[in-house]
Amino acid sequence: MAATDTGMTPPLPMARIRPGRIVTWTVLSIGGVLMITPILFMFSTSLKTAGQIYDLRLIPQNPTLANYVAVLTEGQFPRWFLNSAFVAICVTVSNVFFDSLVGYTLAKFRFRGRQFVFIAILSTLMIPTEMLVIPWYLMAADLGWLDSYWGIMFPGMMTAFGTFLMKQFFETVPDDFIEAARMDGLNEFTIWWKIAMPLVTPALSALAIFTFLGNWTAFFWPLISTTSKELYTLPVGLTSFAVEQAIQWEMIMTGAAIATIPTLLVFLALQRYIVRGVMLAGLKG
Amino acid sequence: MATFELRGLIKAYGKTRVIHGIDLLIADGEFVVFVGPSGCGKSTTLRMIAGLEEVTGGEIRIGDRVVNEVDPKERNLAMVFQNYAIYPHMSVRQNIAFGLYTSPLSKADKARKVDEAGALLGLTPLLDRRPAALSGGQRQRVAIGRAMVRDPVGFLFDEPLSNLDAQLRAQMRIEIKDLHRRLGTTIAYVTHDQVEAMTMADRIVVMKDGHILQAAPPMEIYDNPVDVFTARFIGTPSMNIVPATQSGGVVTLAEGDPNLLAGVRPHDLLVGSTIADPGLTLTGTVTAVEPLGPETLVHFDVAGRSIIATAPAHGPVTIGATVTALAPRGHVHLFDAGTEKAMGRA
Ligand SMILES: Nc1ncnc2c1ncn2[C@@H]1O[C@H](COP(=O)(O)OP(=O)(O)OP(=O)(O)O)[C@@H](O)[C@H]1O
Ligand SMILES: [Mg+2]
Numbered sequence: 001m002a003a004t005d006t007g008m009t010p011p012l013p014m015a016r017i018r019p020g021r022i023v024t025w026t027v028l029s030i031g032g033v034l035m036i037t038p039i040l041f042m043f044s045t046s047l048k049t050a051g052q053i054y055d056l057r058l059i060p061q062n063p064t065l066a067n068y069v070a071v072l073t074e075g076q077f078p079r080w081f082l083n084s085a086f087v088a089i090c091v092t093v094s095n096v097f098f099d100s101l102v103g104y105t106l107a108k109f110r111f112r113g114r115q116f117v118f119i120a121i122l123s124t125l126m127i128p129t130e131m132l133v134i135p136w137y138l139m140a141a142d143l144g145w146l147d148s149y150w151g152i153m154f155p156g157m158m159t160a161f162g163t164f165l166m167k168q169f170f171e172t173v174p175d176d177f178i179e180a181a182r183m184d185g186l187n188e189f190t191i192w193w194k195i196a197m198p199l200v201t202p203a204l205s206a207l208a209i210f211t212f213l214g215n216w217t218a219f220f221w222p223l224i225s226t227t228s229k230e231l232y233t234l235p236v237g238l239t240s241f242a243v244e245q246a247i248q249w250e251m252i253m254t255g256a257a258i259a260t261i262p263t264l265l266v267f268l269a270l271q272r273y274i275v276r277g278v279m280l281a282g283l284k285g
Numbered sequence: 286m287a288t289f290e291l292r293g294l295i296k297a298y299g300k301t302r303v304i305h306g307i308d309l310l311i312a313d314g315e316f317v318v319f320v321g322p323s324g325c326g327k328s329t330t331l332r333m334i335a336g337l338e339e340v341t342g343g344e345i346r347i348g349d350r351v352v353n354e355v356d357p358k359e360r361n362l363a364m365v366f367q368n369y370a371i372y373p374h375m376s377v378r379q380n381i382a383f384g385l386y387t388s389p390l391s392k393a394d395k396a397r398k399v400d401e402a403g404a405l406l407g408l409t410p411l412l413d414r415r416p417a418a419l420s421g422g423q424r425q426r427v428a429i430g431r432a433m434v435r436d437p438v439g440f441l442f443d444e445p446l447s448n449l450d451a452q453l454r455a456q457m458r459i460e461i462k463d464l465h466r467r468l469g470t471t472i473a474y475v476t477h478d479q480v481e482a483m484t485m486a487d488r489i490v491v492m493k494d495g496h497i498l499q500a501a502p503p504m505e506i507y508d509n510p511v512d513v514f515t516a517r518f519i520g521t522p523s524m525n526i527v528p529a530t531q532s533g534g535v536v537t538l539a540e541g542d543p544n545l546l547a548g549v550r551p552h553d554l555l556v557g558s559t560i561a562d563p564g565l566t567l568t569g570t571v572t573a574v575e576p577l578g579p580e581t582l583v584h585f586d587v588a589g590r591s592i593i594a595t596a597p598a599h600g601p602v603t604i605g606a607t608v609t610a611l612a613p614r615g616h617v618h619l620f621d622a623g624t625e626k627a628m629g630r631a
Contacts, residue, residue, distance in 0.1 A: 177370050179364075180371075182358070183363060184383050186358075186386055
């Protein structure tokens with residue numbers, strides 16, 4: 001050991017770079033640039049005046065925060081922001097709860113018709129949203145749910161994908177944990193809530209992120225189901241900056257820039273749970 | 286404290302029967318060990334006692350109450366699993382306290398019981414750790430602690446030591462036995478390790494294919510196994526079995542299709558012995574020599590069968606040599622060749 005510390009020089013890292021690596025890095029870099037450029041232009045445009053938006057310099061000549069002030073004070077942008085947040089949070093909480101409840105039941109209980117229920121849920125994944133919008137609309141109209149928060153939220157309160165995801169994860173929870181809890185006298189609901197749920201936090205985080213992002217950026221159904229401006233969600237509201245005569249790109253970009261903040265926060269808050277593989281620690285090791 | 290009683294207990298999965306109507310009475314405070322080969326139904330039996338598996342037929346009684354339809358938690362039994370199954374997202378203290386989840390005790394009383402159990406199992410310095418930061422033996426002790434705090438009427442263990450290394454296993458064997466002495470609680474313990482069975486049990490229950498072959502104290506099973514399977518399953522190395530005939534108290538090796546089987550334990554079959562009037566004499570060619578220290582095991586072939594005998598340490602036996610091994614009278618077990626049932630000794 002001492003000899004290596006003093007005497008020998010380690011081989012240069014450059015010597016170790018293999019051609020395969022270079023290809024990988026190149027492809028990844030191109031991908032990264034392709035993804036990041038639009039986002040940079042979004043921020044850049046949000047700092048420009050209306051006159052400068054077709055000046056494609058990345059660093060604006062006279063950066064200004066005027067658009068931010070305008071978006072946040074004039075019009076109903078803050079309201080739309082809160083609408084989106086409310087809808088996305090409610091739907092996320094609902095999915096995390098109900099998808100995992102049903103997923104757990106399908107994964108850990110044997111009952112007649114289990115396979116049928118599972119296949120029925122899965123098969124709904126094969127129907128594209130576009131086909132569902134009309135039935136949703138008719139149903140919402142019949143029940144008087146149109147133009148309400150519930151009307152925006154109800155189609156997504158539970159999803160087949162979330163149920164499927166959670167079922168797959170609960171299947172990896174060893175039965176011993178559940179049976180040990182049963183011996184300890186917990187009822188089935190408490191076993192799910194106190195034992196099984198904490199063991200699948202990575203999956204719950206992933207589900208929460210997907211659901212939140214999906215609903216935060218949802219456009220089609222909120223557009224169709226709402227008519228009053230007070231109920232618009234952010235994506236729907238942003239389109240009202242594109243009025244007949246002129247598209248106010250700087251305003252749209254400012255709104256979009258503000259809209260990315262919650263998604264970033266959600267991801268940063270939850271990502272560490274995705275990485276943490278907590279499950280195996282309680283078993284033999 | 287309670288007795289466990291199985292009456293004509295049957296378990297079937299769909300149309301396949303895996304437990305064929307077994308009867309057993311486990312006395313209050315008794316330590317009973319179930320042994321048998323893999324798949325013989327040990328775990329299934331234990332899980333039916335626990336209430337984790339439905340009973341297909343027959344009856345399970347705890348005390349004088351039939352518990353067939355009673356929920357696991359109402360049976361007030363504690364179970365320790367092969368994989369420990371301690372909850373990874375909770376500290377050691379929380380894990381042990383989980384055993385008291387439904388208990389009506391006050392918070393302070395619960396904390397005191399957890400501390401007591403922790404102290405008894407030598408876990409006091411570890412109480413605030415997570416399971417991930419414990420060794421296998423410590424995890425197993427946490428699982429036992431969680432089972433203990435509740436003062437259950439009985440403990441159920443399903444191969445609790447099989448994931449530990451040999452040294453730790455030997456230590457935990459003594460600790461569990463010690464715990465039983467102190468608590469005096471009825472224990473049903475499943476293992477496929479016959480050393481665990483011999484050393485820990487008040488009574489061993491030997492199972493095979495969903496039947497109980499024999500239920501008796503360890504030395505009784507060792508001395509008087511009821512059939513060839515039990516004879517070979519209990520005791521290491523396994524008992525030697527050879528076809529034989531008997532005349533005038535002397536057993537001799539038989540060729541062809543005799544109606545007797547003679548069994549002799551390797552420790553009763555001595556190479557280089559000079560006893561005057563042996564019950565059985567076997568001669569063959571040595572195929573392997575295993576010095577164990579205090580003695581040496583000699584493997585040799587007799588009529589195409591591999592036989593194990595004991596020789597003194599530092600003996601002159603070498604591979605390829607011809608040896609003669611003798612068993613004293615009274616140490617040769619006889620079995621019916623057809624039914625493989627025991628027929629006494631010679
Ligand atoms: N859920 C099940 N469905 C069908 N058969 C089962 C099921 N569980 C167990 N069995 C069968 O029941 C028999 C007894 O199983 P059990 O787990 O009790 O064996 P064991 O004696 O504990 O074996 P091991 O020493 O391997 O743990 C086996 O043949 C097994 O295949
Ligand atoms: Mg088993």
